[in-house]
Amino acid sequence: MNATALADLSADDLAALLEEQRAAYDDLKARGLKLDLTRGKPSSQQLDLADDLLRLPTSTKDASGTDVRNYGGLQGLQELREMFAELLWVDADQVVAGGNSSLSMMRDCLVWMMLFGAVDSERPWGREEKVRFVCPVPGYDRHFTLLESLGIEMLTVPMREDGPDAEAVAALVADDPSIKGMWIVPTYANPTGAICSQEVAARLAAMPTAAPDFKIFWDNAYALHHLTADEAKSADILTLASAAGHPDRPIMFASTSKISYAGAGVAFIAASAGNVSWYLAHLGTGSIGPDKVNQLRHAEFFGSAQGVRDHMVKHREIIAPKFAEVDRVLSERLGGRGVATWNTPTGGYFVNLDVVPGTASRVVALAKEAGIALTPAGSSFPYKRDPDDTNIRLAPTMPPLEEVTAAMEGVATCVLLAAAEKAAAA
Secondary structure: OOOOOHHHOOHHHHHHHHHHHHHHHHHHHHOOOOEEEOOOOOOHHHHHOOHHHHHOOOOOEOOOOOEOOOOOOOOOOHHHHHHHHHHHOOOHHHEEEOOOOHHHHHHHHHHHHHHHOOOOOOOOHHHOOOOEEEEEEOOOHHHHHHHHHOOOEEEEEEEEOOEEOHHHHHHHHOOOOOEEEEEEOOEOOOOOOOEOOHHHHHHHHHOOOOOOOOEEEEEOOOOOOEOOOOOOOOOOHHHHHHHOOOOOOEEEEEEOOOOOOOOOOOEEEEEOHHHHHHHHHHHOOOOOOOOHHHHHHHHHHHOOHHHHHHHHHHHHHHHHHHHHHHHHHHHHHHOOOOOEEEOOOOEOOOEEEEEOOOOHHHHHHHHHHOOEEEOOOOOOOHHHOOOOOOEEEEOOOOOOHHHHHHHHHHHHHHHHHHHHHHHHHO
């Protein structure tokens, strides 16, 4: 059925549509739904894929014969670092394997830079008059929360299909020494699904910066989370930065949080030799080594880098139908109406939905009243302020497929109702 755009409706037709959507919304509320699309969590079915971890490790010795139950090994298990170095296209000596949370590693790096300075800093960042970060938007809310908690000011640039607007970033950092770094989720970005191209990565690696200790926090959280057989390869930021004469500029983060157990996986950083030494020096003041038992069980469970890739195909088989269902419902209900645009990601954990400007908060409130929990409008922007009130992040991975269908039907009703309300009031 061909839908008519709201902008093309007559006043009578618009009034009829508004009444129709109000009735549909009343029916939606009457269903007593309790659905959650707020966070990108793996489903229980996905977590079940890693249950053999509970029977591992079968040994207490790593490949070198060291007892993993004891202290030591601050950089993490060599065999696990080698496995993920291959997956992240880096050398094993550039990798640190830690605890379960890459977000904790990001926080540690920021805190240590504020207290002590980066490896190439003249003084601690905290002694600067002002510290600022570039944040591509829409972006990852927890990145912004970290910066805000430390009093680091955030400057936004657009996130495009091939990564951040590199020229906008370059213009900001060229003459402002207070801009100490930037965030980027380079592969299947949260929430847009964008993939940073090698060309954009090269520009970010090479661009002149007024701050000599400028850092790129390269959060490669979704590098292996493909939704199609056409698997994107992440840009090789460490090699690009080294070739450009800025080897210490990027610090890469990754984890198995959505690969094995979300709360009991292994996190990694990958960086230059200087950055790795800097990280381990600060880590060593408060740690005598990570949970190497957990690292060994992961090394045994996956067996090899190919074992990780094969495991991710099983994840794809579970979640790809959910993303397809989001697209199907939105296309059938909202296509041609001129009230929303959304991406069809080829990887990652989110769908980026943009609704009529000025209505995102209304859509989220309507959904909440109908029993559908969505991430608050504005969450994908610093300080939770979307200047256009247009962006909504959808996270379809955790609910069963039938709940994804029900939730998206409800979201579509809320989008249409909010759009019709605004058009009628114009």
